[in-house]
Amino acid sequence: MYKLMLIEDDALLGELIQDHLERYGYVVNQPVSFTNIVEEFTRLQPDLVLLxxxxxYYDGYYLCRSIRKQSTVPILITSARSQELDQIMAIELGADDYITKPFTFEMLQSKVKATLRRVYGEYAIKESSNTCIGALCLEANTLTITYDEKKRELSKNEYKLLKKLMDQHDSFVSREELIEEVWDSVTFVDDNTLTVNMTRIKSKLAELGIEDAIRSKRGAGYMFYSTAVAED
Incomplete structure (x- = not known):
């Protein structure tokens, strides 16, 4: 039975979300006070956060960043803010997904179910070995990438996307295939979410000294060029 933490200041909406999710067997906890949410998170240790x-007192961006400092728990942002910049900021701070209000309870439940399945269930990362191309190694157990004695941490989503590309290096992988690899469904995922994650991966590769390893082509998707590593 999964334990969820719902951080929503609209009392009526919070109650409706809690009632709906509890029908599906989830244990839903809402904070007693909005001044000590991080402390409550630490005490509760939920399996997923709806934020x-x-x-x-503290906005969701601050709380997302604070939670990420101590945990890799999946975080789903639920917000009426629909601007692209808001979604980019949330993902940059470590959120796993962004759900724009208003949403149906059925869609919210589908998002929760898919995320829990991806992180803890049948689609969870189970590899114990590393994926390497030349001196570049993607480490499954630590969710890190190493190259030339440098190391960078990856989120679960970044790990899955990069592994998919490295496994199929020198071949284009469609955007749809990449989205389904990480989020299970193309229907409920904003295409910009993939773009933001790919930009973060490229940035981390650049920090390791690897330039232009991932390239995109309109209508074809993304490709990991193994020669970019070999040439370095």
Whole structure:
């Protein structure tokens, strides 16, 4: 039975979300006070966090960053803010997905179910070996990538996307295939979410000294060029 932490300051909406998710067998906890949410998270140790952005005392961005400092628990942002910049910021701070209000309870439940399945269930990362191309190694157990004695940490989503590309290096992988690899469904995922994650991966590769390893082509998707590593 999965334990969820719902951080929503609209009391009526929070109650409706809690009632709906509990029908599916989840244990849903809402914070007693919005002044000690991080402390409550530490005490509760939930399996997933549903986090609004517009909150009293501390906004969702601050809380997302604070939670990420101590945990890799999946975080789903639920917000009425629909601007692309808001979604980019949330993902940059470590959120796993962004759900724009208003949403149906059925879609929210589908997102929760898919995320839990991806992180803890049948689609969870189970590899114990590393994926390497030349001196570049993707480490499954630590979710890190190493090259030339340098190391960078990856989120679960970044790990899955990069592994998919490295496994199929020198061949284009479609955007749809990459989205399904990480989020299970193309229907409920904003295409920009993939773009933001790919930009973060490219940035981390560049920090390791690897330039232009991942390239995109309109209508074809993304490709990991093994020669970019070999040439370095």
């Amino acid at each position: 609004d952005i517009n909150l009293p």
